[in-house]
Each structure stands twice: as structure tokens, then as C-alpha cells.
Amino acid sequence: MLSKIARIQLVSSDPEVYDPCDDSFALVDALLADRANLLAHRPSICMEIGCGSGYVITSLALLLGKEEFSSYYIATDTNPRAVRVTQETLEAHGCHAELVNTDIASGLEERLAGCVDVMVVNPPYVPTPEEEVGRDGIASAWAGGENGRRVIDRILPVADNLLSEKGWLYMVTLTANNPLELCLEMRKKGYASRIILQRSTEEESLHIIKFWRDLNTLMEASEYKTVDKTDGIDPESPSKYASCNIN
């Protein structure tokens, strides 16, 4: 019987690769909850940045599964052992995805620009000292520098470049990353957003954000630049961010 998502028993592992944890499960739960929308969306190209153990990309491939269309799945990780582990996890589930060992999407950015319909990212979001960011090995899975934003801030412009007009981005964040600020920054680039899942564990509060391009947001963003700031977006009003219920 085909699993809806990846099975932990079939996920491969390596001491230098991040095992699936609460954040991975939260992201997959969010994707599962959005499955009907994802299927209706008919993405041709789906991408994961930072595939780690392969739990998320495998789950995405399974939940979009053998329906009427098929998608091209591509995943990247800067850790060479992570891409190997992801390959093993995919194989164990009978799934296929293309894998590239690279930093974020380096090497893919020119040709894949404007092509990715669904992107999923569980970035290194933990606030750490700056020196810990980008080191080889397993720490690269979590080390996020100041406010845990160092790598997130590099990923978002890449996502903006790669996402198609109908592209959706799902990203895991912590409260410490200041999710509302991230939504505001993406709003300036014409993205609407919604926190589609929140989960608090003993250690951290996770927010899974979904971003999508929205014409109204884009128009507001251009108006905001020319109008007096007091007429602009009120960061104290959460309903402004929850208002884009296109789905």
C-alpha cells in the first residue's frame, strides 16, 4: 500500500546529516493539510532546498503521487552526505527526484528562473553565533546566525527568482526569525503569505509560512513606495497578513 508520506523506518541516516525532527514533521503536516490545493495546482516542477535526510522531498513526491500528472522533483543540499542519504530515502520509497550537491540553488538559478511551481524549505533557522554559519557537516543544518536569519535571507531572493508566476513557497521558521517581518519583506516583492501551521514544542515555536505571488499585493507594494508611510501597512494588524485567503 502506498504511504501518503515518507515512513520513518525507511528514512536513511548518517551521523553528519540532520534526522527528521519536529520541524520536518510540521512542514510535511502542512503540506498534507494543503494536499487538495497542491493537487489542483498541478505543479510541473517541485524543488526542495536543503533536503537533509530526504524526508520532506520524499513525502512531497508521495503525497502528490501517482495522480493524472507527474512532476519533476529536484532537491539540493550543500552537504554531500545529505544528498546521498536523500537518494537512499527516495529509493527506499520507490520515488525519484533529481539531486544536486550545491549551495542553495547555485548552478540552477539561470535555467530554472521562473520555473519552480512548488518550493519547500526547512532552512537552518536556529539563532547561533555568526561563525557557526556555513560550516561543513551537520551544523549547517541548523546554524542560522543572528536571529537565525543568515541563510533564510540568502534563500528568499533565490526563491523569488526561481518561483514561477503561480509558484508557492512553503518555509519553516521560528518565532526568533521574526516571521511577520519576513512576510512584510516578501510583501514588498509582491507575495501574499499566510502562516498555515503553528506548532509549539518545549524548545521552540515553529511557524510554517506559505508564500504566493499576488497581483493585489504587488500593486499595493508599488503604491506603498510612493505614498506617505502613515498610509502604509500597519505591522500591528495581523489581519492584514491573514487576509489573503485565495485558497
Add this chain to the structure above:
Amino acid sequence: MRLLTHNMLSSNIKGVANGFPLGIEVEKVIEEKVDLNADFLKNMLFKIEWNALVEASKTLGYSELPDNAESSMLDSDDFLQKFHHALLELHLEEGALVCPETGRKFPVSKGIPNMLLHEDEV
């Protein structure tokens, strides 16, 4: 690594003006059948750089693709089969991708290309 992925990769070395397409050095190619999906192929035809696919396919030992392609050919089962085969069923398992400007090699091992750059290339 499928040729679809090869078609999406370009040299990321600093200063390189035209890093596409990457050359291919072959050590091991495998063929793996997957189901054909015509809608998927139709979508991909618009994104693919056709010449790069034809050349790469020949390098991997498959020369059946026509030199030019246009959307009307998608009505032909024969064309679909060939396009599908070249794009999705040929895998470069071992070898390298080569920057067309600098000659720098990006190794491909177990079907996974390594595009990580050295410090002086970033």
C-alpha cells in the same frame, strides 16, 4: 542525473559569461524506464534548450532526437517516445560536467552532480 537536469544546470563560477550548456564526460550511463506522461513533456518542451538536449543525448549514446523541435511534433507518439527517453530515461551515473568557458570539471557521482565551488571561484 537525467538530461532534464543537465538542461537546467549552468556553470556557476564567478566571471563566467556563458556557462551553458555544460560539456559532459561520460564514465557510466544507465537507462531506467519510467512511465511517459504527455502533458508533462508538453510543459517541458517549452523550457528545454533543444540543441543542448540533442547534443547531450548524443554524448550519452542516443542519437534519435531530431535536430529541431516544435510543438506540433508533440502530436506524434514517435516523437514523444524519443523525447521522453532522452529527457527522463538516460542517466549519467558517473562522469563530469564541464564548464564551457573554463574547462573546470564538476564531478557526477552516483548520478549526483557536485556544483560546490572552491573559495576562489565564488
